[in-house]
Amino acid sequence: MNGLVAVGLDGSAESLAAAHWAAREALLRGVPLQLVHAEEWSSPRDITPVTSAEMRSRWAEALLRDAADEVRGRHPELAVSTRSLDERPAKALAAVATTADLLVLGSRGLGALTGFVLGSVGMAVIHSTERPVVLVRAGEDAIAHSRSGHSDRELVVGVDTGQPCDALLSFAFEEASRRSCTLRALHSWALPPLVGYGAAYDPRIHAQLDMSAKSGLDEMLEPWRAKYPAVHVTARATAGHAAWQLVEAGSEAGLIVVGRRIRRSPVGAHIGPITHAVVHHARAPVAVVAHP
Template sequence: MNGLIAVGLDGTAESVAAAHWAAREALLRGAQLRLVHAEEWASPRDITPVTSAEMRSRWAEALLRDAADELHDGHPGLTISTRSLDERPAAALAAVATTADLLVLGSRGLGALAGFVLGSVGMAVIHSTERPVVLVRAGEDAIASSQGHHSDRELVVGVDTDRPCGALLAFAFEEASRRSCTLRALHSWSLPPLVGYGAAYDPRIHAQLDMSAKAGLEEMLGPWRERYPGVRVAARATAGHAAWQLVEAASEAGLIIVGRRIRRSAVGAHIGPVTHAVLHHARAPVAVIAHA
């Protein structure tokens, strides 16, 4: 792409955290950072459409200017541009994503629980773009400070060995190479219902399936290990629920990377159950990678 990272900014603590995360990522990549605010300012239903639009436009410009100044102070070498759009946020951000290497958005935490509440804008953007999208919750700056630099913490990627994962692994290995950190690749599998419980449980079948799962994961990772020999890879295939294993493994990670299948049909879910659960419960920033 063109060495550009875009971040949606709306003045919330979550979007501010996303902007700081995106700034650090832009520095790692040697990319430019673009701060984007999108909002429909004029509507036929507005009582005073001109005044309302002007006030919101001035507020958006001040928001972007102040955020850019703050990020410049923290990252003097970073090239930052701003863009204010009078459009529906989801559609505008999805369009911006097509011109960027990465789109970063804020996502609200689940109160006392660690995790996300993925709002309608974030969900719509993920559905609408095939570009990588990263969700960052408020408090990520404090977590990064307590657990190490943006690039120090390991990355976690969820791998489904039954389906192609080329785009997902390409992003994960490139990001791990850029950060010079460990990449933890996780694959979860389940026992067939008839051999998984009670008297039907057979440890030999469990062992065979475990061996097969590990071999499948290593086979999938093999070409990427060769392509990125400098990346430290910790591979694990275990029986269990994929989403919860990913969330647990990523509790102190710098980034968790999950995939979603590209669906051309408007019917049906566009985000699988594992990715959906990770988005709502992960403590770390989450990168969603669309792939075939």
């Protein structure tokens, strides 16, 4: 690992917001920032389509130079480098991710109701790398965080107590420690069939299930609390849809952390329905952490 934060740039507002977020993250980590452009990756709509390799090269150079100048202007103490790759975007960025501590990408906003589009490149990169990937939407939040710092907002992590998730919790606690912020751990559980319907509903059973779920969450968090005693942790286990609870809880968060199971099979990678929903609908930046 070279010790750097990498960000993919394509000239869009989303990728520029990602660059500003990544710059602040690089400063928190004390590592350099690398701005990366991959050939023909989602060219902005207001740019005349390039028709030659020379024009594409010049456009990429200008894109990287302007973004680097803007980031250095706001963070003169940050070491910033640029890299232009003449490869398929998804493949190139996945390769970059293997050499970085963190890869940051932009996520296009469609509005509060319809959510946000990750895009085929971003989805392919998440599927292709086991390194953490952070998705940042364009808008006031990303720019505001880059100007005033995003370490004052809490971090939210979704936890499945039925599966080991050490890599996920390691990332979440390390980030919370780095930011000196509160870490909110959420676990959502589903009521057994018929428990919540009509005469079959028994509040005592609901309370017992709730207590059991909270106990399981506390047990999973216990060794991490001991390892990071300075991190203030709040834990909540409630019945409901995990994705929507994470989106709601993370509406004002500095970062939402979700997991992706590493699956090596002929059918390929799978990020899971909860993570899929969170990365498309969350307003806050979302970190996707691959783990066994």
